[in-house]
Amino acid sequence: MTAASPELTARLGQPWKKPPLIRQAWLRIALSLGAVVYLAAAVSTVEVNWSRVYEGLDRGAAFILSFTRPDFLTRGSDIWEGLSESLIMTVAASVVGIAISIPIGLGAARNIAPLPVYLICRSIIALSRALQEVIVAILLVAIFGFGPLAGFLTLSFATIGFLSKLLAEDIEAMDRTQAEAIRATGAGWTQWINYGVQPQVMPRLIGLSMYRVDINFRESAILGLVGAGGIGATLNTAFDRYEFDTAAAVLLLIIGIVMFLEYLSGVVRARVQ
Amino acid sequence: MPVSEGNSGEKIWRRRTTGEAMVRWLAWLAGVAVFVWCWNRISATTTWFFVWDAPRIAGDIFDRATPPRWSYIEKLWVPIWDTLNIATLGTILALLMAVPVAFLAARNTTPSTRFIRPAALLVIVSTRSINSLIWALLLIAIIGPGILAGILAIAIRSIGFCAKLLYEAIEEIDRKQVEAVTATGASRWQVMAFGIVPQIMPAFAGISVFRWDINIRESTVLGLVGAGGIGLQLSGSLNTLAWPQVSLILLVILFAVVLSEWISAKVRSAII
Numbered sequence: 001m002t003a004a005s006p007e008l009t010a011r012l013g014q015p016w017k018k019p020p021l022i023r024q025a026w027l028r029i030a031l032s033l034g035a036v037v038y039l040a041a042a043v044s045t046v047e048v049n050w051s052r053v054y055e056g057l058d059r060g061a062a063f064i065l066s067f068t069r070p071d072f073l074t075r076g077s078d079i080w081e082g083l084s085e086s087l088i089m090t091v092a093a094s095v096v097g098i099a100i101s102i103p104i105g106l107g108a109a110r111n112i113a114p115l116p117v118y119l120i121c122r123s124i125i126a127l128s129r130a131l132q133e134v135i136v137a138i139l140l141v142a143i144f145g146f147g148p149l150a151g152f153l154t155l156s157f158a159t160i161g162f163l164s165k166l167l168a169e170d171i172e173a174m175d176r177t178q179a180e181a182i183r184a185t186g187a188g189w190t191q192w193i194n195y196g197v198q199p200q201v202m203p204r205l206i207g208l209s210m211y212r213v214d215i216n217f218r219e220s221a222i223l224g225l226v227g228a229g230g231i232g233a234t235l236n237t238a239f240d241r242y243e244f245d246t247a248a249a250v251l252l253l254i255i256g257i258v259m260f261l262e263y264l265s266g267v268v269r270a271r272v273q
Numbered sequence: 274m275p276v277s278e279g280n281s282g283e284k285i286w287r288r289r290t291t292g293e294a295m296v297r298w299l300a301w302l303a304g305v306a307v308f309v310w311c312w313n314r315i316s317a318t319t320t321w322f323f324v325w326d327a328p329r330i331a332g333d334i335f336d337r338a339t340p341p342r343w344s345y346i347e348k349l350w351v352p353i354w355d356t357l358n359i360a361t362l363g364t365i366l367a368l369l370m371a372v373p374v375a376f377l378a379a380r381n382t383t384p385s386t387r388f389i390r391p392a393a394l395l396v397i398v399s400t401r402s403i404n405s406l407i408w409a410l411l412l413i414a415i416i417g418p419g420i421l422a423g424i425l426a427i428a429i430r431s432i433g434f435c436a437k438l439l440y441e442a443i444e445e446i447d448r449k450q451v452e453a454v455t456a457t458g459a460s461r462w463q464v465m466a467f468g469i470v471p472q473i474m475p476a477f478a479g480i481s482v483f484r485w486d487i488n489i490r491e492s493t494v495l496g497l498v499g500a501g502g503i504g505l506q507l508s509g510s511l512n513t514l515a516w517p518q519v520s521l522i523l524l525v526i527l528f529a530v531v532l533s534e535w536i537s538a539k540v541r542s543a544i545i
Contacts, residue, residue, distance in 0.1 A: 039362075043362070045355070048420075085314075088311040092311040092312055095308045130527050132490055135494060135526065142334060143330050148319070218404060219404070
């Protein structure tokens, strides 16, 4: 038997202790102290009108109860109109957004794009990702007027930032040897992209596109709040008028459609991957 | 192998058979038709005069919005602090609720796959599919406008996201460690604390920072519906057409978003 190392001898006979998440003691203490101080400061500045909250509890209960008897019919035509507008915006914006994000994604991949193109495409992506959908929608409504066009443009713009970034990352992580093999056959640039790059990223692109359709629908539900078309306006009105039955119906429809889209994207992803 | 016959009867390689090509072509045709129909619906409800006029309007707004009114920042410090609190407290609350939901939803830790798991999954889907702005609208109708509504909206909206990622992490853990801890005679809770929790801790930390970053973004606009934070100032400035203030607020939001994304990326790369 070999002699135990000094480290082991020191440990022997002592009860086991769970190793801490952060090894340095001072950092651990400083972080937890900072967290406590921040939390105290944050909680103390949250002003809550407890009597108003208490009054609202009845309304909350009424709202939860209204899920058991959602009212699809009283405002049926409004709901239908808003919902179909949301779906139309989703489809159109997803198609246009995906179509635009493919060239931008190609341009934002460092291994196939020259530096100037790369920088331009990356800044487009950064801009699109940094701007919140709702804020873009507000500006576009101010510029293009109320209606689904502003929502359509907002969603397309947001799609570009999301899809191009992930597509570019996927292209950057692709297998170089396949692309090189195509190149060695004397293929031109478009052929190279089409046969060397595209087959490698296609499954993921399809999966991401499906996911983005799902996100676009969810986002389209709120664009109506700022006048950019879709179901949001109906929902806002229903809340303002305390028509919880109608609001519950709209929410159930949104949840249902999102679940369906998620299921669909699961099926599609399982098939392509 | 799909082949077609050349002029002199030799076989030429093709990627698809005629039937496959037809099906694909029809699918594309249907897709294009749906898109064109959607586009027509959008264009029917659009006032095209406004659209042609848009470049002028955009230029006009830009002229009005520049330069930003820098002195207005004095009034923004409190809303910025509120926004940060909404995001952070909302994330903490969400995590507190998401952890039990995730354990109930993960196939290997749920007490019953037939009853409790579907219920947990339903919570995840329904909280995830409704945007925080809608939750805020709802909460404002119930508990009145203010920061609390914002915090709760962010918290509820984040449950689904955090719980989904977390339960996927739980399902991917290494069974051997759990078995080893069980073999020492550990109780159910001890297995949880020493076999499962250490394995999902990195994922948990990553998810919380990631969600915090998203929540900073979302909390900047919650004020538009009255749920506190800097969005309140934004909607006030928009309603009074105070464009120099709007541009300053937008710059602040942009800066906050970029900063939070940078912090989150740094922390996540330090953990993983």
